[in-house]
Amino acid sequence: MQMDKRRHRYNKVDRPENVIAMKLDASYFFERGMRFLQRNDLARAVKAFQRTVEYEPDNPVNYCNLAGVLAELGDFEASNELLHYVLEHMDPHMSECWFYLANNYANLGDYDAAEEHLLRYLDLDPDGEYAAEAEEMLSILIDEFGGGRALERRRREEARAETMQAIQDGRYFLENGQFEVAVEWLEQVVAADPSHIAARNNLSLAYYYTGQYDKALAMAESVLERQPDNLHALCNRALLLQHFGDEDRLRRAVEPLQKVIPLHPDIAMKVAITLGFVGRHADALAAFRRLARLVPPDHPMLLHGLAAAHANLGNLTCAEALWRQLSRHEDCARVADYHLERVRQARGAGLTSVSVSYQLDIPVEMQLAEVRDRLQTSSPDEWKRDPLLRASLYWSLRHGNREVRQRVIRALAVVGDGDAEQALKSFLARPDIDASLQEQTLVALKRMGAKGSVRIWRAAGPIEMRLEDVRQDIILDLQPQWREVWDLAEEWLIARGLRALVGQARRFWLTYLYDDLFLDLRKRIVKPESWAAGLLYVVLRYANVPVLQRDLAAHFSVSVSSLSKCSSRMEQVVLRAGWRARRSREE
Incomplete structure (x- = not known):
C-alpha cells in the first residue's frame, strides 16, 4: 500500500521554507478587534x-478598549x-x-453619578481630550435632567476646603477684619511651623493692621x-519702609x-498697587499696563489703578475717562463718582494733579461718615452677624476721630465676643x-465680662493691669451726671437709716448705666434729681418699703411725671438684664 504523497509533503522535515508562522500577540488582536468594530461586529470585537x-494584562489601555466595546454592547x-479596576x-x-464612567452611568440612568464622574474628570484634566464633551454633557445633565446637585456639593466642598486653608494660613481672619485673632492664630502657626511662608506673610500684614509696625517689618524680613x-x-517690606519714612x-x-514682571494676576496687582502706595506712580502705571494683559480690560481694580496713577502723575483727562468707565460698574459707581468730583474740583482750583489712593474702596472720609451713621441707626445684632460691618468697626477704631471711636467702643461692647474683646485690649495698649x-x-x-491682664499707658509709661481689679463703678467716672445721680440717691438712703439698701441701689444704677446709657451717646441726663428720685422709687418698691412718688418728687423738686418716666425706663432695663442673667445661669 503506497503512502499518500500529498500527506507526506507536509511532514516536518520537508515543510516548505516560504510558510511564515503567525505571530499572535496583543497588537495582533487589537488590530483584529478594530476591524471587527469597523464592521460593527461587536461580539467578535469583544473576544479580540x-x-x-490576556496577552498584556498590565496594560490599562487594553482594559479601556474592552470596556468601550462592552459599553457599545x-x-x-x-x-x-x-474601568474601576484600572483606576484602583x-x-x-x-x-x-x-469620562467613560460618566457615560456609562448616564446610560444607566444614574445622572448624579454621571455628574460626579464628569466633575472628577474635569478636575483632573480640565484641558483634556474630552473636556469639551464633558462640559457639554454636564450642561445637558443639569438643564435637561434636573441635575446640579453634585456640582453644588462639589462647590460646597471646595468652599469648605478653601475656608479651612484660609483659616490655616490666616487669610480668613484678615479678610473678615479679625486682625487681633489673626495675630494670635498666626503666631501659633508660625511657632509650630517656622517654614510656613504664607503664614509669615499674613502675620506681617496682621501686625501691620494692628499697629505693630516693628514686628510687621521684622516678619517680612x-x-x-x-x-x-x-x-x-517684598511688597510688605516696601509698604512698611514707606510707613517708617526710611527713604x-x-x-x-x-x-x-x-x-519684576509677574505672570499671576493677583501678584501682578499687588506689585502695581504697592508701587503706587510708595509713590512710584510712573512705575505703578507701567505695572498696571502690564496687568492689562492678564485681566479683562474692564476689571474694576485695573481701571481704578490706571486712573489713580494718571491722576497722581497729572494726567487728569486720562484719569477722568477711566473713572467714567469704572462708574458703569454698579458696585464701584460711588467710588468713581467721588474721584470724578475731586477731578472737577481740582480743575476749578487750577490744580494739575490729584493725590489718589490706589485702594479701590470708599475713601476714608466717606467710610468714617458711613460708620458713624450705621452706628446711630443699625441694631447691635447687625454688627455681630456681618463680618464686613465688623471689619469696618476695627478699621474705624484705629483711624476714626474721637466721636467715631467712642461709638465703636460701645458697639464692640455689644458684640461682646472674643475677637471684639481682643480688639479693645489692643486699642487700650x-x-x-x-x-x-x-x-x-x-x-x-467690664461690660463684656473680660478677664486677664491689659496694658495701659499712664504718664510714667505703660503698666499691666488685671481687669478683675478694675472696680465695677469705674463707669461713674465717665459722666459727672451719672455720679451725681448716685451721690444723691446714696445720701437720701443713709439719711433715712436705709443703709442696707445702698448695695442694691448701687447694683440697679450700675446695671442701668452699663446696659443702657453707656451704649448710646445720644442719651443724656439733663436733671440728675429726676433720675435719683426714679432710682429710689424702684429700689424701695422692690424692697417693699412704703413710698409715694409725690413725696420723692417733692423732696428732689421734680415733677411726678419725670420721676415716673425715669423709673419706668430704668426698671425695664434692669428687669431685662436680670432675666438675661437668669437665662445664662440656667443654660
Whole structure:
C-alpha cells in the first residue's frame, strides 16, 4: 500500500521554507478587534479585545478598549467594573476612565453619578481630550435632567476646603477684619511651623493692621531671609519702609519690584498697587499696563489703578475717562463718582494733579461718615452677624476721630465676643489714646465680662493691669451726671437709716448705666434729681418699703411725671438684664 504523497509533503522535515508562522500577540488582536468594530461586529470585537488583556494584562489601555466595546454592547456594569479596576489597581491618573464612567452611568440612568464622574474628570484634566464633551454633557445633565446637585456639593466642598486653608494660613481672619485673632492664630502657626511662608506673610500684614509696625517689618524680613524673591514679602517690606519714612532703604527695597514682571494676576496687582502706595506712580502705571494683559480690560481694580496713577502723575483727562468707565460698574459707581468730583474740583482750583489712593474702596472720609451713621441707626445684632460691618468697626477704631471711636467702643461692647474683646485690649495698649478713651474702653471690657491682664499707658509709661481689679463703678467716672445721680440717691438712703439698701441701689444704677446709657451717646441726663428720685422709687418698691412718688418728687423738686418716666425706663432695663442673667445661669 503506497503512502499518500500529498500527506507526506507536509511532514516536518520537508515543510516548505516560504510558510511564515503567525505571530499572535496583543497588537495582533487589537488590530483584529478594530476591524471587527469597523464592521460593527461587536461580539467578535469583544473576544479580540479580551485576548489583548490576556496577552498584556498590565496594560490599562487594553482594559479601556474592552470596556468601550462592552459599553457599545450595552453591558455598562461590566464596563464599569473594568474601568474601576484600572483606576484602583493599575493607573489612578488615567483621567479618561472618569469620562467613560460618566457615560456609562448616564446610560444607566444614574445622572448624579454621571455628574460626579464628569466633575472628577474635569478636575483632573480640565484641558483634556474630552473636556469639551464633558462640559457639554454636564450642561445637558443639569438643564435637561434636573441635575446640579453634585456640582453644588462639589462647590460646597471646595468652599469648605478653601475656608479651612484660609483659616490655616490666616487669610480668613484678615479678610473678615479679625486682625487681633489673626495675630494670635498666626503666631501659633508660625511657632509650630517656622517654614510656613504664607503664614509669615499674613502675620506681617496682621501686625501691620494692628499697629505693630516693628514686628510687621521684622516678619517680612524673616520671609526674605528664607526666600529673597518672595514678592508678597517684598511688597510688605516696601509698604512698611514707606510707613517708617526710611527713604534710603525704601529705594533699595523698591528696585526688585520695578524690574519684576509677574505672570499671576493677583501678584501682578499687588506689585502695581504697592508701587503706587510708595509713590512710584510712573512705575505703578507701567505695572498696571502690564496687568492689562492678564485681566479683562474692564476689571474694576485695573481701571481704578490706571486712573489713580494718571491722576497722581497729572494726567487728569486720562484719569477722568477711566473713572467714567469704572462708574458703569454698579458696585464701584460711588467710588468713581467721588474721584470724578475731586477731578472737577481740582480743575476749578487750577490744580494739575490729584493725590489718589490706589485702594479701590470708599475713601476714608466717606467710610468714617458711613460708620458713624450705621452706628446711630443699625441694631447691635447687625454688627455681630456681618463680618464686613465688623471689619469696618476695627478699621474705624484705629483711624476714626474721637466721636467715631467712642461709638465703636460701645458697639464692640455689644458684640461682646472674643475677637471684639481682643480688639479693645489692643486699642487700650496704644500710647496715643487719652484717659477718657481708656476709661470708656475699660468700661466696655467690664461690660463684656473680660478677664486677664491689659496694658495701659499712664504718664510714667505703660503698666499691666488685671481687669478683675478694675472696680465695677469705674463707669461713674465717665459722666459727672451719672455720679451725681448716685451721690444723691446714696445720701437720701443713709439719711433715712436705709443703709442696707445702698448695695442694691448701687447694683440697679450700675446695671442701668452699663446696659443702657453707656451704649448710646445720644442719651443724656439733663436733671440728675429726676433720675435719683426714679432710682429710689424702684429700689424701695422692690424692697417693699412704703413710698409715694409725690413725696420723692417733692423732696428732689421734680415733677411726678419725670420721676415716673425715669423709673419706668430704668426698671425695664434692669428687669431685662436680670432675666438675661437668669437665662445664662440656667443654660
